[in-house]
Amino acid sequence: MSYCRRLGALVIGLLLMASPVLADDAAAGLEGFDLSEVRLLAIQQGGRLKPLDTFCREAVRLITGKEQFQGSDPVAVVLRWWSSDEAALAEPNVEIRNLALKRQLGLPEEKRWFSHRELSGNPALKELQEAIHAKHRTEEELSGTEDEASEVLVKMQLLKMIADGAALTILPNPGGLEHPWGDLTLLRNPQIASAMAPVGQAVKQLEQAVVSSQPEEFSRAAASLRDQLASMGPYPATGDLARETHFNQFHAFRKAWILYLAGFLCLFFADPRKRGTLYWIGLSIACFGFALHAYGFYLRCVIAGRPPVTNMYESVIWVGFGAVLFSLIFEFIYHARNYLLASTAGAVVCLILADTLPAVLDPSIKPLTPVLRNNFWLTIHVLTITLGYAAFLMSLGLGHMVVWKHITGPVAKDDPGADVVLKARKAELKSLTTALYKALQVGVLLLAAGTILGGVWANYSWGRFWGWDPKEVWALIALLGYLAILHARYAGWVGNYGMGAWSIVAFQGVLMAWYGVNFVLGAGLHSYGFGDGGNQWVYAYVGLEMLFVALASVRYRKLRGG
Structure with a gap:
């Protein structure tokens, strides 16, 4: 009980x-303020139109490393940075985690956040910035520390642009939604400010309401600003902006x-x-x-x-x-x-x-990058091959269950009730291995289909069906690995335990095709999926899995020998 x-x-x-x-999300950081109108302001950033709520979340996450910095709503954080201007640059809000970079910059290793003002006056960072620019001009590869410094410089630039309004591209272009929008620094131009007087007045009232902590004045200014911006030209539908804001908050x-x-x-x-x-x-x-x-x-x-x-x-x-x-x-x-x-x-x-x-x-x-804009091939190829990964993820879990069941809970045949226990274990193992076999079959079918369809897409996009691109090679290796397991099982070369153990090993091939090519190798025509980070965790995971299989195999052989 x-x-x-x-x-x-x-x-x-x-x-x-x-x-x-x-x-x-609560509007922590500007207590008593209704941020609903401001969240739904449209902003053109990152190649698309999005609600200000999305921009603020992305900006705060990039600069501070957390979506809710100091427990505050990201929209409230950005509004404070923008309205306080120089004060925002003096606050410790730029995240630096890399110890090597901190040592090179002479910064305290125990600190995580630093101010823009502190970093902009750092001579070592200026030297790194010059070295980075020089390597960019000659297309040389950055060192690890230079790469980290480059990310810090991007954070500093974004914070500075938010503080002076250059990042807040919320002024619609009368020519259409696809044309470049203007940022708030345009309102400093007397001619533009005169032509957009109602917008400029609403922006000023909004800023003053934040600085002086006047929630009611803020709400009126936000509603006025939204109406004025929507009247300037084509503007995204309120429903679309509200949907994305709901997605962010839900x-x-x-x-x-x-x-x-x-x-x-x-x-x-x-x-x-x-x-x-x-x-x-x-x-x-x-x-x-x-x-x-x-x-x-x-x-x-x-x-x-x-x-x-x-x-x-x-x-x-x-x-x-x-x-x-x-x-x-x-x-x-x-x-x-x-x-x-x-x-x-x-x-x-x-x-x-x-x-x-x-x-x-x-x-x-x-x-999307141009090569991904044909939605038919994107849907057919990518969804199919990743569903294959999904089936193999399920087989990974089942493989662990099969292996664990084989190496735990041995029962001596002369123990009381041993026959019942052994019969139950045998039935459970049969159920597990049957489940694993079916999961492997589904995964192989989908990965094979996805790989072939990828060749069709490659021929359509790049003019060749197969080019031994790293992504293609590792997809083939992963497929052959799982085919080998099914073949060995069918031929009787491996038993239930072997199928479970090898399914764990084979998943590392999927991990290489899925993560390794994009984040470790970073080479080939599939550059739209490249990224970086997390390598040490993946290496640790692979090492632990191999250790688990090795120790389990030793244990299994010992039990069988006994």
Whole structure:
């Protein structure tokens, strides 16, 4: 009974963790201010039109490393930086984590945030800036420290542009939405200020309301500014801006991983021999998490106007989604909790990584590069191949379960009740290995189809079906690795344990094709997916997986020999 109470308390705690996320972000940082009108101001930035709410989140996250700096709403943070001007440059809000860079700049290693004024007067940073510019002119590769310094300089530049209004490109172009918009520094030009007097007056009133902490005056100025901007020329629909703002505040993917984790725990502790109350609770919670996951994808797809799988952040979320989708399909067909156990665990990891590593997995929505603008081939190729990754993520979880079951809980044949226990273990292992085999088959089918369709897309985009590009090569290696497992299983070369162990090893090939080519090699025609960061964590994960398989194999052989 106490065990059930503890499990119930843990699950309820996880659900309560999700409940604050169900509410919209509070306007912390400008208490008493209604930021709803300001959030919906359109801004042209990063190659697209977006609500000011999105810009503020991206800017604060880039500069400070956190979306809510010092617990304040990102819109409130940007408004304070803009209205305070020089004061914002004196505040410690530029994040520097790299110890080597701190040492080279002579900065305290224990500090994490530094002011723009402190950094702009640093002679060592100026020397690095000159070296970076020189290497850019000669197209030389930057060193690790120079690369870190370059990121700091970008943060400083963005902060300075926000403080003087140059980053706030909210003035519509009468020529159309696709034409460049103007920023607030244009209002300093007497001729432009005269022609846009109502806008300039609303901007000034908004700034004064922030500085003097007048919430009511702020609300009036914000409403006036929005009306004036919308009357200047073509302006994005309020519904589109509100939808993206809702997406930002709703945190669908964060709620989904919390619910997946709660569902996983219920399923993990449920009696595997029957579909009892705990099983149904876990299944219901997982389904609710999946619904929120799907809702988040729907919103992002509508906002971006395309399938949301064009960068690493989106593919990580999509792979977790696909794994749970496959497991639910198998669950309703075969009524075996193993699929859902494996996939919810994988989805939790995927969504936590996407939620907590914005510096590595950039969540911002960007315009597509030209090679990705044919939505038909983007949908067919990319969705297919990443769904293959999703099936292999599920097989990774099942592989761990198969291996773990083989190396734990040995039962001596002369123990009381040994026959019953051994029979139950044999049935459970059969169920697990059957699930793993089906997951591998689905993954191989989708990865093979996705790889072939990728060749069709390559021929359409680049004029050749196959060019031994690193992405193509590693996709082929991953496919051949899993084909080898299925072939070995069919031929009887590996048993249940071997299939589980090799499925763990084979996933490292998927990881290389998925992450390694883009973030480690950084070479080839698939440059639209390149990124950096997180290498040390991936290396550690691969090392731990190989160690786990090696130790498990030693244990398995020992048990068999005994």
